[in-house]
Amino acid sequence: MKGLLLAAASSLLCVAAVTVVFRIVDVRRRAAAMLRIFLATIPLYVAAYALTPADLWLLPERLVEPRAFLCGVFGLFVHAALFFGGWLQVYNLAERGFSLRILIDIDESPGRALSPEEEEAGYGGGLGMGWMLDKRIEGLLSTRLMVERDGSLLATHKGVRVARLFGGLRAFLQIDTPQ
Amino acid sequence: MNPDALGTALRAGAAWTAAAVIGHFVIFHFARVEHRARTVTLLFTLAALAALWTGLLLDVDRWRAVYGVVVVGCSFLLYMPFYYTVAASQSVQLVIEVRAAPHGLSREQIRRRYPVQETLAGRLETLAWAGYIVGVDGRFALTFKGRLVCLPFRAVKKLWRLGAGG
Structure with a gap:
C-alpha cells in the first residue's frame, strides 16, 4: 500500500509541477517538458x-508490505502508468484531439450549434480544417518521420520503420479505416 | 494465507494482462469487430476480474488481490493510447501512405486524399453515432454526454494555457 500511496502522491506532484510550468513559462515542446518533469519525480x-517507514506513520499492520522492494517497483509502475496513460494522454487529447476540438468548437459557438460548413471554416478556434492537416504534416517533419524534397514529402528511414510497424499491426488487426 | 501475497497478485495481474492482449490480437485477426474500443475494454475488464479471482483462489488476502486488478488497470491505461495510435492516428496513416507512394506525395496530393468535407462528415457521423452530438436542422449540438466530455477538457486547456488544438 505504501508504494501505491507514494505513486499517487508523486503523480499529483507531477501534474502540479506541469501546471505551474505551463502557466509560468511559454513552453514550445510541451510533451517533452512533461516527460522531463515526470522523470524528475522518479x-x-x-x-x-x-x-x-513501511507504515508511512498511518497504515495499519495488515497493509504494511513485507516485500519492500517489490512494493516499491509496483508503485513506480503505477506512477508511470498514471503519467503515460493518464496525464500525457489528457494533454495529447486537449492539444491534438480532432473529435474533442469539434466538440469544443460547438460548445464555444454563440448558438452552441454548428453546421458542417461552419465547423469546416471555424475549426480549431477559427483556423479552419485545412490547418489541421498542415499541423499533422509539420509534426511529422519536425519529428523527422518525413522530409520535404522538391515539393514532395518522403518517408525517412525512421518513417519507413514506423510505417512498417504500424502498417503491419493495422493489417494484422484488420484495421482499414480509422475509427 | 499465501506467504508471497503481493508477488502472487502482481503475477496474476501480469498474466491476465498478457491474456487480454493476446485475446485482442487473436479476436481482431480472425473476426471483423465492429465495436473495437468496446471489445478491448471488455477484454481488460474480464482480465481484471480474472486477476481478482486468481488472487483469491491462491489464498491472497483481499487487499493484495486488488493489486492484481491495479496491474491490469494500469496496463489498460498504457495499452489504449497505443491501440488508438495504431487504429486511428492520422499522422500514422499519413506516414503509411507517404511510404507506400513510390515518389512520395506532395502536400496537394495529401489534401486530395483527405478532403476536409469528407473527413469532417465522417467524424461528425461517428460523434453522432456515439451520442456526443445530435443533428437538428442541419446543425450539430452537444448532447449531455458531449458536454460532460467537453467541459473538463476546456478547463484543462485554460489551466495549462494550451492553444486551440485539434
Missing part, C-alpha cells in the same frame, strides 16, 4: 520510498 519517489 528520484523523488525513490527517495520518499527509501526514507519513510
Whole structure:
C-alpha cells in the first residue's frame, strides 16, 4: 500500500509541477517538458520510498508490505502508468484531439450549434480544417518521420520503420479505416 | 494465507494482462469487430476480474488481490493510447501512405486524399453515432454526454494555457 500511496502522491506532484510550468513559462515542446518533469519525480519517489517507514506513520499492520522492494517497483509502475496513460494522454487529447476540438468548437459557438460548413471554416478556434492537416504534416517533419524534397514529402528511414510497424499491426488487426 | 501475497497478485495481474492482449490480437485477426474500443475494454475488464479471482483462489488476502486488478488497470491505461495510435492516428496513416507512394506525395496530393468535407462528415457521423452530438436542422449540438466530455477538457486547456488544438 505504501508504494501505491507514494505513486499517487508523486503523480499529483507531477501534474502540479506541469501546471505551474505551463502557466509560468511559454513552453514550445510541451510533451517533452512533461516527460522531463515526470522523470524528475522518479528520484523523488525513490527517495520518499527509501526514507519513510513501511507504515508511512498511518497504515495499519495488515497493509504494511513485507516485500519492500517489490512494493516499491509496483508503485513506480503505477506512477508511470498514471503519467503515460493518464496525464500525457489528457494533454495529447486537449492539444491534438480532432473529435474533442469539434466538440469544443460547438460548445464555444454563440448558438452552441454548428453546421458542417461552419465547423469546416471555424475549426480549431477559427483556423479552419485545412490547418489541421498542415499541423499533422509539420509534426511529422519536425519529428523527422518525413522530409520535404522538391515539393514532395518522403518517408525517412525512421518513417519507413514506423510505417512498417504500424502498417503491419493495422493489417494484422484488420484495421482499414480509422475509427 | 499465501506467504508471497503481493508477488502472487502482481503475477496474476501480469498474466491476465498478457491474456487480454493476446485475446485482442487473436479476436481482431480472425473476426471483423465492429465495436473495437468496446471489445478491448471488455477484454481488460474480464482480465481484471480474472486477476481478482486468481488472487483469491491462491489464498491472497483481499487487499493484495486488488493489486492484481491495479496491474491490469494500469496496463489498460498504457495499452489504449497505443491501440488508438495504431487504429486511428492520422499522422500514422499519413506516414503509411507517404511510404507506400513510390515518389512520395506532395502536400496537394495529401489534401486530395483527405478532403476536409469528407473527413469532417465522417467524424461528425461517428460523434453522432456515439451520442456526443445530435443533428437538428442541419446543425450539430452537444448532447449531455458531449458536454460532460467537453467541459473538463476546456478547463484543462485554460489551466495549462494550451492553444486551440485539434
